[in-house]
Amino acid sequence: MLILLQDINNSGDGGIYAELIQNRAFQYSQNYSVSTDHYFSVNGAALSIQMLDEPLSKQLPASMRVSVGNGSYNTGKIGFKNEGYWGMDVRVQTYTGSFWVKGAYDGVFTASLESNLTSDVFGSVEVPSKSVADDWTEHTFELVPERDAPNSNNTFSITFDSAAASALDFNLISLFPPTYKNRKNGLRIDIAEALADMNPKVLRFPGGNMLEGLRNDSYWDWKDSLGPLRYRPGFQGVWGYQQTHGLGLMEYLEWSEDMGLEIVLGVWAGLALDGGVTPQEDLQPFIEDALNEIEFVCGPANSTWGARRAELGHPEPFELNYVEVGNEDWLAGFPGGWESYRAYRFPLFYNAISKAYPNIQVIASAASSDPGGEPPLYGPNNVNGQVLPLDALGDYHPYREPDELVYEFNRFDNDAGHIVGEVAATHVNGGIRWEGDLYPYPWWIGAVGEAVSLIGYERNSDRIPATFYAPVLKNNNRFQWPITLLQYDADPKRTTKAVTWYCWSLFAHHPISHTLPTHSNSSYGPLYWGAGYDENRNGAKVWKGAVYNTTNSADVPVSVQFQGVAPGTMANLTVLTNSVGDPYMYNDPFTGINIVNTTYTLLTAGSDGAFHFSMPELSVAVLDTEVSSAGNSTGHYRRRI
Numbered sequence: 253m254l255i256l257l258q259d260i261n262n263s264g265d266g267g268i269y270a271e272l273i274q275n276r277a278f279q280y281s282q283n284y285s286v287s288t289d290h291y292f293s294v295n296g297a298a299l300s301i302q303m304l305d306e307p308l309s310k311q312l313p314a315s316m317r318v319s320v321g322n323g324s325y326n327t328g329k330i331g332f333k334n335e336g337y338w339g340m341d342v343r344v345q346t347y348t349g350s351f352w353v354k355g356a357y358d359g360v361f362t363a364s365l366e367s368n369l370t371s372d373v374f375g376s377v378e379v380p381s382k383s384v385a386d387d388w389t390e391h392t393f394e395l396v397p398e399r400d401a402p403n404s405n406n407t408f409s410i411t412f413d414s415a416a417a418s419a420l421d422f423n424l425i426s427l428f429p430p431t432y433k434n435r436k437n438g439l440r441i442d443i444a445e446a447l448a449d450m451n452p453k454v455l456r457f458p459g460g461n462m463l464e465g466l467r468n469d470s471y472w473d474w475k476d477s478l479g480p481l482r483y484r485p486g487f488q489g490v491w492g493y494q495q496t497h498g499l500g501l502m503e504y505l506e507w508s509e510d511m512g513l514e515i516v517l518g519v520w521a522g523l524a525l526d527g528g529v530t531p532q533e534d535l536q537p538f539i540e541d542a543l544n545e546i547e548f549v550c551g552p553a554n555s556t557w558g559a560r561r562a563e564l565g566h567p568e569p570f571e572l573n574y575v576e577v578g579n580e581d582w583l584a585g586f587p588g589g590w591e592s593y594r595a596y597r598f599p600l601f602y603n604a605i606s607k608a609y610p611n612i613q614v615i616a617s618a619a620s621s622d623p624g625g626e627p628p629l630y631g632p633n634n635v636n637g638q639v640l641p642l643d644a645l646g647d648y649h650p651y652r653e654p655d656e657l658v659y660e661f662n663r664f665d666n667d668a669g670h671i672v673g674e675v676a677a678t679h680v681n682g683g684i685r686w687e688g689d690l691y692p693y694p695w696w697i698g699a700v701g702e703a704v705s706l707i708g709y710e711r712n713s714d715r716i717p718a719t720f721y722a723p724v725l726k727n728n729n730r731f732q733w734p735i736t737l738l739q740y741d742a743d744p745k746r747t748t749k750a751v752t753w754y755c756w757s758l759f760a761h762h763p764i765s766h767t768l769p770t771h772s773n774s775s776y777g778p779l780y781w782g783a784g785y786d787e788n789r790n791g792a793k794v795w796k797g798a799v800y801n802t803t804n805s806a807d808v809p810v811s812v813q814f815q816g817v818a819p820g821t822m823a824n825l826t827v828l829t830n831s832v833g834d835p836y837m838y839n840d841p842f843t844g845i846n847i848v849n850t851t852y853t854l855l856t857a858g859s860d861g862a863f864h865f866s867m868p869e870l871s872v873a874v875l876d877t878e879v880s881s882a883g884n885s886t887g888h889y890r891r892r893i
């Protein structure tokens with residue numbers, strides 16, 4: 253069970269990246285203009301963007317001037333407040349902050365967390381000024397509120413004495429709550445823990461479309477995302493907002509390390525979302541750039557880019573076994589993008605990476621059935637599909653109606669190896685698919701459809717080593733893609749696990765290392781199943797099943813017999829059902845009600861050696877002979893995919 257993370261739906265900035273200040277460094281790009289958005293004046297101060305001759309850095313050329321306004325208030329404390337990513341969670345805990353100032357000021361700054369609704373100030377701290385006229389100076393502080401705020405409608409403010417300085421320039425204003433595993437510049441704890449609780453094993457990053465960029469001159473350049481925040485220019489996001497680059501390559505790698513995740517690293521392959529293709533004669537620098545990126549991740553500390561990683565605090569190479577060349581190269585700029593990928597872009601990247609890193613598994617960004625059209629193609633497309641070198645994998649992205657996912661149960665029974673780099677039930681059955689909107693949240697029948705497809709992929713896991721849900725996160729205040737595993741806003745109390753989270757998590761908590769051949773008296777449908785054993789858990793036997801579309805919604809009787817499992821052996825049966833009946837229901841963050849009903853039953857193999865039980869219509873189940881696995885909710889089974 254694996255996750256794709258790119259910054260979509262404010263899943264990075266304003267999501268898993270824990271920074272609380274929105275627009276902290278006034279970053280901008282061709283598509284997103286510079287502004288003081290998300291800042292508000294305190295006591296009539298005038299806020300304006302300045303492009304100073306001496307900016308904080310070449311990468312951060314814009315800053316915000318805070319000066320005595322024209323209004324009536326021109327003495328005492330003035331300043332600004334920031335609304336965060338649509339609010340801020342304020343609790344009695346240590347917040348770590350910093351800001352840079354230019355301008356002579358002999359006094360103190362006051363940094364406060366306060367209500368946006370009332371005059372309540374939950375905590376503040378005085379930060380002595382080090383600020384001088386002709387240089388930028390960093391100020392750091394810790395702020396521990398005296399009490400919790402009753403809601404997340406809060407702001408962060410900085411004020412200074414206008415009698416001592418009538419105008420000061422500010423930049424890189426940052427505030428972090430405690431982070432996942434205490435990483436500096438780290439992850440938001442509740443979101444990271446909700447993902448970790450699924451027992452994921454692989455992280456695919458940085459996209460997705462984000463990797464591709466809007467144009468050839470603005471793809472996600474990993475080098476821009478390294479080092480001190482002061483030197484990160486930000487990224488022209490592809491999902492409607494400017495990004496900070498705070499969640500950079502090192503942060504993704506540390507995240508993988510902290511959750512024990514295998515990495516699938518996407519490298520840019522010369523195609524942008526506007527269809528711009530890099531001609532063959534210009535491609536070599538990008539191939540070298542990808543090799544440098546790989547060296548940064550897994551090269552020894554005495555290699556050029558390994559040394560850069562060591563300089564950033566991680567001399568030990570990260571383990572890197574999978575590199576994907578591009579993203580969905582069959583889609584943007586079709587047919588030119590696709591033709592160039594097949595003709596020279598993929599072969600040149602593939603050859604260079606395989607030669608330099610023979611142990612790395614190279615993945616193409618398309619499947620044997622791409623370019624997928626309408627209706628989707630279900631099997632190898634020997635005319636137009638990806639032609640894979642023998643030892644490369646493809647990548648399949650089925651965003652489908654649940655019926656289609658079920659129909660594709662045997663999609664990979666006779667095909668080359670692939671990852672399923674993105675999959676989700678996105679549209680209801682029989683609808684108008686991409687002509688219409690995605691469903692507002694993952695819904696129950698969609699989750700069961702996904703479960704059927706997961707079983708289909710897992711029973712082919714010799715060739716389908718990894719399946720990724722995508723996209724995984726959504727900030728309810730600004731999003732483009734509603735179907736996600738987790739929804740959240742500034743208030744962690746509203747962080748909501750979608751119904752799909754429960755199905756994927758159940759399967760991920762019962763891993764198998766080897767599939768087992770299965771025999772049955774009946775064919776697949778309405779019951780779909782697969783079985784295996786896990787050598788990492790003393791050979792525990794596992795059966796996974798999902799029931800989809802029974803006649804008259806009748807229960808399905810199930811008997812599971814494992815070869816070598818004697819009568820009297822015990823197994824734990826976990827069954828997920830929908831407690832409200834309506835297959836279109838979902839977990840709504842605004843009600844907080846979880847509609848997924850989970851039951852655990854200890855079963856004993858009968859005299860025939862079989863486990864007997866029944867499954868209701870639209871249910872998902874796992875039978876596991878490691879009985880201590882019952883109710884297991886945190887990951888402890890780890891292995892390479």
Ligand code: AHR
Binds near residue numbers: 258462649674722723
């Ligand atoms: O997951 C959302 C988007 O869908 C991905 O960025 C892209 O690869 C796919 O088209």
